[in-house]
Amino acid sequence: MPNDTRGFVEKLIKPEKVDDRVDKYLEIIADFKPDVIHIFGSENDFGLICGRTSVPVVIHIQGSLPPYLNALFPVGMNKLDFIIGRGLTFRRRIIGWRSELAFKRNATREIGILNKCSHFMGRTEWDKNLVRLFNPSASYYHCEEALRDSFVNGNRFWKYVYNGNMVIVSVISNPWYKGVDLILKTAKILKVYAKVKFEWNVYGVSDIRFFENKYGIKAKDVNVNIAGSVGKEKLVNALCEASCYVHPSYIDNSPNSLCEAQYLGVPVLATNVGGISSLVDDGKNGILFPANDPYTLAGHIITLNGNRELSENLSVAAHDLAVRRHDPETIGTTLYRIYKSIASV
Structure with a gap:
């Protein structure tokens, strides 16, 4: 499928018609004649081919827009912030202003796709329940996802090191x-109220001025370092040298960043949202905390600080689980079995 190479403004003014894109997908299918079509994600328009082709289609659930819409804005935020708030580029203002409307429209489309597709793959109770909700007659297959080779095939592994300064790592994206707000709030609580020396390195984003202005917390004032995007090897090193990994998202299915931290044996703390409880068994291979609860998160960080036994127990259990869960050979065998089953229907 050729990429749409038009600029952001051009796409905004004259978006490509969905029907035209679907027609292109069907032309490619007719030309290639696949035995099975595997679509990653139900939130995009690829799933609109369901019911319009005789080739079996399986959708591998990634995120899901209806529940993501429910958690779109952090507490205290709404779309007006993208007009009056400081620290945003023009592009980010437009995306933010339109995000709620776009999510609503695309969430409605996704529900239609979920209703029409007969086969789904997933890996958490959360995505399994979504399929049951929107299409109880569909087939659901459990299949884990592979991780990047730098994490699976490397020779680095987390080891407990404590020199009086706690190093926290998070890997997040722009939505x-x-x-981001939870990181700033928690860091402020730790800085003001806790007798904990810490630094919090945040990878994946490079500009959080909007959140700093919105919540009145400057990252540098609360020991938060915005490290931007880095290569896989540098991220592996950062995780292996961290005291813990914090996943602060308000909604997620099975984030690779969390799985990668577990694979390396980093003690993880994560919000109990979406499919994360299928990845983290609270108190055994990680610690779960409620979304938008910086006080509980701060308390867990304090508990973990300098606690070698707890840190190492969480580390070993997380690594053992992740090695089994993300075994490439097992995943390949499972995929082949699923494809064969779907193709024979």
Whole structure:
């Protein structure tokens, strides 16, 4: 499928018609004649081919827009902030202003796709329940996802090191629901109230001025370092040298960043949202905390600080689980079995 190479403004003024895109998908299918079509994600328009082709289609659930819409904006935020708030580029203002409307429209489309597709893959109770909700007659297959080779095939592994300074790592992306605000709030609580020396390195984002202005917390004032995007090897090193990994998202299915931290044996703390409880068994291979609860998160960080036994127990259990869960050979065998089953229907 050729990429749409038009600029942001051009796409905004004259978006490509969905029907035209679907027609292109069907032309490619007719030309290639696949035995099975595997679509990653129900939130995009690829799933609109369901019911319009005789080739079996399986959708691998990634995120899901209806529940993501429910958690789109952090507490205290709404779309007006993208007009009056400081620290946003023009592009980010437009995306933010339109995000609620776009999510509503695309969430409605996704529900239609979920209703029409006969086969789904997933890996958490959360995505399994979504399929049951929107299409109880569909087939659901459990299949884990592979991780990047730098995490699976490397020779680095987390080891407990404590020199009086706690190093916290988070890996997030730009959407408002990924928890930048929770990081700032928690860091402020730790800085003001806790006798804990810490630094919090945040990867994946490079500009959080909007959140700093919105919540009145400057990252540098609360020991938060915005590290931007880095290569896989550098991220592996950062995780292995951290005291813990914090996943602050308001909604997620099975985030790779969390799974990668577990694979390396980093003690993880994560919000109990979406499919994360299928990845983290609270108190055994990680610690769960409620979304938008910086006080509980701060308390867990304090508990973990300098606690070698707890840190190492969480580390070993997380690594053992992740090695089994993300075994490439098992995943390949499972995929082949699923494809064969779907193709024979």
